[in-house]
Amino acid sequence: MDLATETRKQTRIVPRDDERLKTGGFIRELIRNRILYLMFVPIAVYFIIFAYIPMAGIVMAFKDFNYRSGIFGSPWNGFDNFHYFFVSGKALLVTRNTVIYNVIFLTCYTAFSITAAIFIAEIQKKWFKKMAQSMMFLPYFISWVTVTAFVYNFLNYEYGIVNKILDAFHLSAIDIYSTTWYWYFILPFLYVWKWVGYGSVLYLAAIVGIDQEIYEAATIDGANRLQRITRITIPLLKPTMIILILLGLGRIMRGEFDMFYQLIGNNGTLMDTTDIIDTLVFRSLQGSLDFGMASSVGFYQSVLTLAIILFANYLVRRYDKEQALF
């Protein structure tokens, strides 16, 4: 009986001891590896200043911001900032545009990257393969500012090469900068143009990783090259494809801001079909200094993005644990 209470006491004491050990362990750990932790300090300071403090500033979405009081001193105003964003229909419009464009981008990017990768893998002349790949990488290296010049070069109404080609075929010139539907093709085209080199390397790496014995066995069984592509390569690329698409979906609320801002700018005619969340935030900040709008839309985007990433990651996790982000 005595012994039993004794042991019970002890078991009750044990966790407390453990806790003390843990806190002691924490400080001891910091001291023991102090050099290593010190080496982490620069990046920690950077991310606290450039990411975590602005992150806390998200409360601005619920405040009536004024310069004098700053982000944290301004008075609260509940959901007032969100009111205009949602009531005006802007919320629906930019969300729709952002999602539509991103879905088109992701679909085209995936399709073209895989196609390019599959056919590059089939090419046997090394010089051709190298040269073609170099040409595909080139667009990745230039900025969207430069792309603006390209687009001007091609699509300009008076001097653009597209209208000159149409002219050569005796077709009438088209005014691309004031016709909205063209941009549903131009923007995805440019997106693919810029990213296909990058994407093809990703998928090519996956193709090279496929066990060659499978191909050899298929060849012996009489499969031709087309059959080997459709029956072996494509099915085996599926895991990579699914992971990359899911990860891409995680970014669906964020846009290729550089591209939209550079190419469309403040073109009023195209605004309704090409205004994405990022450009709306940027404009409310740059042009009109509408901090209420900018911060509430930013909040909306951040929260939605986090939710979507968590969901996408959950799907990746279910599909292939190894590939999950966290």
Add this chain to the structure above:
Amino acid sequence: MKDMTARNSKLDRSPLFTTVTYLIVGIIAFVCLVPFIVLIAGSFSSESSVLKEGFWFWPRELSLDAYRAIFRYPHDILSGYRVSILLTVVGTSVSLFISTMTAYVLYRKEVKYRSALAFFLFFTTLFNGGLAPYYLWLSKNLHLQNTYSVLILGPMFNVLFILILRSFIRGSVPEPLVESAKIDGAGDLRIFLQMVLPLSKPALASIGVFTALAYWNDWWTALMFTNKDYLIPLQYLLYKMLSSINLSAAMSQHVTNLDQPKETFKLAMTVVATGPIIVLFPFVQKYFVSGITIGAVKG
């Protein structure tokens, strides 16, 4: 693979399939290249031929007028080059050093809280406060407008690159090597500087290319945080010249009154601003490829 493809071609020689393969890859590659050709052709065309016949795949009338117009008043461009080179060199070096150092800390097994530290960094890619607080915090509280600091610090780190570096170090610096160095009396910092850093060179080259590109192509930070001429990097200068409203303003002092080329000027300006990348491209593209693939192994 080579062995296998050789056998394949014997087994099923299909000229049609081969032709289609070369055609598809060739077309994609060609489409990627064409805008560059048209750009360069346009920049070397005479203004009058462009006004008369528009742009074409080759210069209809060869002329250096646009370049002459640019280099008549080279001050803006030289200043742009100076700023861009400064930002790219300083930014990339500092970024690479600190990123690798961080990756090294996250790699060391002795660091008990390494996964918490990694998540501390990673979380910033999942969630952010949006542009408005970021802008206000940097400009109003930290007074970083119109400083080199903001241009260098703004785009400095990419968490993904740090994680890629970590997995690279994991793969190329075996644990026992670190152990034996420790037994021999090397400190943690020394192990990093003399062992891990040199062994990470291939990854540093790749990540360096991506980081340098991010700096060179960054116009956004300058647009957000600067309005002083001496701080304008090349890409932002190009942006200002291309956006048509500013074009007239920016050029009025140099160009319009001299009756100089306008259309070809834009293109020549683009060529001048993009030139260094195109020149360096052949040397760095292999690091570009290896960068994507080390990222893909475990990204």
